[in-house]
Amino acid sequence: MNFLLDGRLSLITPEGVRLQLVPAGPVVRAYAWVIDFAAWGLGASILISVLGAIIPSQKLFNGVTALLFFFAYWAYPVLCEVYAGGRTLGKQVLGLQVLRADGLPVRWRESVLRNLLMVADFLPLFYASGLLAMLCDRHFRRLGDIVAGTQVVYRDKPPKRVDMANAAPLPLPFPLTPEQQRALADLFARESRLPHGRMLELADIAEALTGREGEASLERLRGMAAGLVR
Numbered sequence: 001m002n003f004l005l006d007g008r009l010s011l012i013t014p015e016g017v018r019l020q021l022v023p024a025g026p027v028v029r030a031y032a033w034v035i036d037f038a039a040w041g042l043g044a045s046i047l048i049s050v051l052g053a054i055i056p057s058q059k060l061f062n063g064v065t066a067l068l069f070f071f072a073y074w075a076y077p078v079l080c081e082v083y084a085g086g087r088t089l090g091k092q093v094l095g096l097q098v099l100r101a102d103g104l105p106v107r108w109r110e111s112v113l114r115n116l117l118m119v120a121d122f123l124p125l126f127y128a129s130g131l132l133a134m135l136c137d138r139h140f141r142r143l144g145d146i147v148a149g150t151q152v153v154y155r156d157k158p159p160k161r162v163d164m165a166n167a168a169p170l171p172l173p174f175p176l177t178p179e180q181q182r183a184l185a186d187l188f189a190r191e192s193r194l195p196h197g198r199m200l201e202l203a204d205i206a207e208a209l210t211g212r213e214g215e216a217s218l219e220r221l222r223g224m225a226a227g228l229v230r
Contacts, residue, residue, distance in 0.1 A: 002218055009139060009153070011103045019103045021153040023140045024096050026131055032090030035133040039089050040076060044069060074115055091152070094142030101149045110148045117144035173209065181228050188225040 011019040048065060055061040080088040086098035086106050098106050098114070099115045106114075121130025130142035139151050176184070191199060203210070203218035210220040 009151070019153075021099070021103065023138075024152045024154055025140050026134045028094055028096065029134075032088070032094045034098055035090030035093055036077070036088045040073065047072075077115050078108075078111045081106050081115075082108055087155075095155050096152055097155050098150055098152050101151060108152055109121075110150050112146035114148035114150050117147055120144070151197070167219075167222040167226040169227035170220060171227060172224055173211070184221065184225050185228050188222055 003137055009021040011021065047068065051065055051068075055064060073191070077088050080091075081098050084205050087096065091097055093211055098111070100106055100110055104173060118130075121127050121133070121144055128144075130144070133143045133146065134140045137146065139145075141151055187202065199218055200214055203215075203221055204213055206221055207213055207217060209224075210217040212220055
């Protein structure tokens with residue numbers, strides 16, 4: 001099950017977990033393609049120089065380079081998507097990745113299929129068919145993505161690690177749910193933007209957790225939060 005919400009693709013997995021993904025549009029994907037093509041061109045130039053030095057026959061040189069260029073052109077994105085988390089160099093630079101329609105990593109079948117169909121996306125000229133398909137599809141999928149059941153999305157940035165200043169980590173007196181642990185860590189991540197009086201009020205509310213009141217409760221909460229983020 002999936003639907004768009006505020007520009008994000010929301011997926012509900014069979015386990016009931018909601019994934020929110022942001023589909024990548026044509027412009028940013030074009031930039032990623034330019035980076036990938038430049039990297040491929042650089043590699044091709046180096047390969048030509050090496051082969052030219054070791055293959056004396058011009059006909060043999062032309063045949064070998066043609067075959068290697070053909071396989072390299074298709075193998076590069078497939079190997080990157082399967083072994084590098086759905087990211088070619090261009091997608092890595094721009095924070096994109098290829099996923100299956102259900103939000104899972106792409107496998108050999110999906111990656112090979114979507115990249116072989118780049119020929120259809122290119123027709124009749126300069127990826128006109130692929131661009132038209134992306135503009136007509138609400139997930140910005142080109143023909144290869146539609147057939148292979150894949151999509152290109154923005155990668156989630158890993159959350160920044162929050163260090164609790166001047167706080168020694170303390171163990172929790174009893175287990176907390178993941179939501180409660182997240183709320184505790186987020187409280188001190190926002191501490192610099194909250195009035196100290198409000199922090200004390202919240203510390204008093206947490207007396208059952210800390211066994212203290214006022215500043216003493218606040219310090220114990222800070223230590224517990226430090227233990228959660230380290």
